[in-house]
Amino acid sequence: MxxxxxxxxxxxxxxxxxxxxxxxxxxxxxxxxxxxxxxxxxxxxxxxxxxxxxxxxxxxxxxxxxxxxxxxxxxADACAQHEGGAMPEVLRDSPDYLLKGYNAQDRIVYGTGRVVAATEIAEYAETVFERGEVAYIHVRSARNNCYQARIDRG
Structure with a gap:
């Protein structure tokens, strides 16, 4: 999860x-x-x-x-922080996203970076987390490399 x-x-x-x-x-x-x-x-x-x-x-x-x-x-105005296990709106809009795993020292874990279809984010994240050295994953725009969100183990 x-x-x-x-x-x-x-x-x-x-x-x-x-x-x-x-x-x-x-x-x-x-x-x-x-x-x-x-x-x-x-x-x-x-x-x-x-x-x-x-x-x-x-x-x-x-x-x-x-x-x-x-x-x-x-x-600009106060908004409620995203909560819950559902995939948020902003990660369903683009056809794909760049996912990269990082270790506890905030270094990229090489071999984890991949452009993934929006519908496969959760599945790929689970695969990346199988690597013990991965502490968390960043989701970035596949087009502009802009940071979108972080994925943690649930």
Missing amino acids: ILITPLATETVRALQAGAPDAYGIPPEQHVAQGTGNPCRHCLRFIPEGAEMLILAYRPFAGLHPYAEIGPIFLC
């Missing part, structure tokens, strides 16, 4: 209040245009016309060669 883990509410509330992003600057305020803006907290698409934030995010605690930084979207 797997668990889709969104950004922590404490982190998101700080960013929504103007805390600096991974580059030390405040998140940019924008209005969602279209439906392609996935919030990394509620794991839903930000509705067209709604206020949203765009910011640089690093899904790692420390700095090291594997600590990628990239753009993400968040709802």
Whole structure:
């Protein structure tokens, strides 16, 4: 069983209040245009016309060669954190996603990175977790490499 883990509410509330992003600057305020803006907290698409934030995010605690930084979207207003075992809306929209396993030292476990069909995310994640050194998995956009969510053992 797997668990889709969104950004922590404490982190998101700080960013929504103007805390600096991974580059030390405040998140940019924008209005969602279209439906392609996935919030990394509620794991839903930000509705067209709604206020949203765009910011640089690093899904790692420390700095090291594997600590990628990239753009993400968040709802500008408080939203409920994604919970539960169901595959969230934002991971059902694209035809495929990039999954990569990481060890407890936040290093990529080579041989785990693969572009996977959206319908096969859970199955592939279970396979990756069979490797004992994998602590967690990142789900990223297969097109733009943007961080989407983390997968943990359930």
